[in-house]
Structure formats: structure tokens, C-alpha cells
Amino acid sequence: MRGRAPCRFRPGGGVARTGDGGSVLRAGVEAVRNQLEINQAAGGLYEAILDLPTRPFTVIVLRHLLGYPTKRIARYMGLDTRSVDYHGRKGKKRCASSSACPP
Template identity: 35%
Template sequence: MNTNPPHPSAPDGPSGPPLRQPVRRLALTFEAFHDTHHLLWLRYAHLHTGSRAAALRIEGAISRQLATSWPHVLRQESVPFYAWTVLKEHVANWLSAHDRPVALTETAAFDAVSRALREAQEQFAVLESRIGLYSAIAELPERQCDVIVLRFALGYDDPFIAALLGVEESTVRSHVSIARRKLAARLGIPWRE
């Protein structure tokens, strides 16, 4: 019985020709990454554009861009962070091309306020009746706004957010703490940790 692995020029095995196997592995890694992130891309694009159709177009464009440059993407220091920057670029380009402001205030008010408030427990439960919450979130510095939207409006956990933004989990927690303090001050709510 021969236990040696097949030679690269060996005839096709059960998974196809030997030279196609690396291509298939690349495709599988992209599919896995896409399956893990495409819903986030859709939700984020929808929150910022206010349009489901726009979100679908943006998600499709991101998917195509990443798929066609997947070997390059895999060489990046952080694949989630690279994809995140591509997403933000596509959203910004769509908003600019359609001469529209970020729709976070309107979209989030309908799509995510109850979820955000539940997850923020007592502090955000007080904010439920405050119409200015999402306006205040939209006015936060970009990184703090992203962390608040990802954690409270979209429901992602700190490890996922940290990987996505290319930062440490402690940085995510710091952004949340600072942003919550700013939001409480802006909305006139007494702050407590």
C-alpha cells in the first residue's frame, strides 16, 4: 500500500486536478469570509443610506471587489479591517454620488432603537424616549460612532468589533465608555458607569 502523497503532476484526484486545489481553497476562504460578513455590510449600508436597494447594491459591489482581489486582501494585516474600509468607502461614495446625508438618524430610529436600548440595559433604557439619541450618535467622532452603531444598533460583540476595526478590545471598550459619556451629556442624562 502506497502511503506517499500524490505528486503534483499526478492524475486528478477526488477533489480535482492538483493545480485547481489552491484556487478552490481561495474561493472557499472568500465564501466563508463573505458568509460571515455580508449581513453586517448590508445592515451598515442600510443604516447609512436609508435604502434597502442601495444597501444591496453596495454589498454586491463590496463582494465583487473583495472576490476579484482576494489574494491581495489575504495579504493585508487584518482582512476584516481591510473589508471594513472598503465598505466605508463604498457607502461614502454612494452618499456622495446621490448627494445624500448619512441616514443613520432616520434609519436607526426605526430599525434599531429597541434593540440598542435593550442591550444597553438601564442607561440606554432611559434614552428610549429621547428622539435626539441617534442624532447625537451621528455627531460622535467617526470611530466612536462606528463602535456604538456596531455594538448597540447592530448587536455585535467587542471581539468582533475589535477585529473589524483593527484595534484591541480594550480600545473598543474605551470608545464605548467615552461615547456613552458624551451621549449622556448631550442628552442631559446624569452619567454613571
């Protein structure tokens, strides 16, 4: 197996080989973060999402913006599915109570 790139999880299913060892999902999450920073005209929702801590931000982006199922998010993040649900709930609650979100 020498000389082969490490296997990485691919969002569409299966694995993708990446030469730099980077994660395809991580790149997707960072791309969404960059888009949210650019699109500040959504009534404060994007600002509230950007202000979330890392785990709730990742869960909100993967689940609600990119449409990934809980099991896949859990596998990517190395968490139990209940932990993913917890971070999703806390992220949504924090966004709702944020001063950046309109009532």
C-alpha cells in the same frame, strides 16, 4: 488564486467574497447612519449618535444597535478589545452629555 474576489468579513460569521473589495460591515454601519439621519424623532439620541467621531460612532452602532460582540468589533476595526471598550465608553459619555439628548 488569480481572478478571485478578496475575502471579507461577514457579520453572520465566516467570510464573504466581494468583487468590489468593499466591506459588508462598513455597508451596515453606513446603512444605520442613513437610517439615523432619516429618523430624527427619537428625542435627540440619534442626533447625539450622529455627532460622534468615527470610532465611537462605529462602536456604538455595532455594539448597541446591531448587537455585535466586542471581539468582532475589534477585529473589524483593527483594534484591541480594550480600545473598543474605551471608544464605547467615551461614545456613551459624549451622547449622555450632548445637548441633543434630553435629561
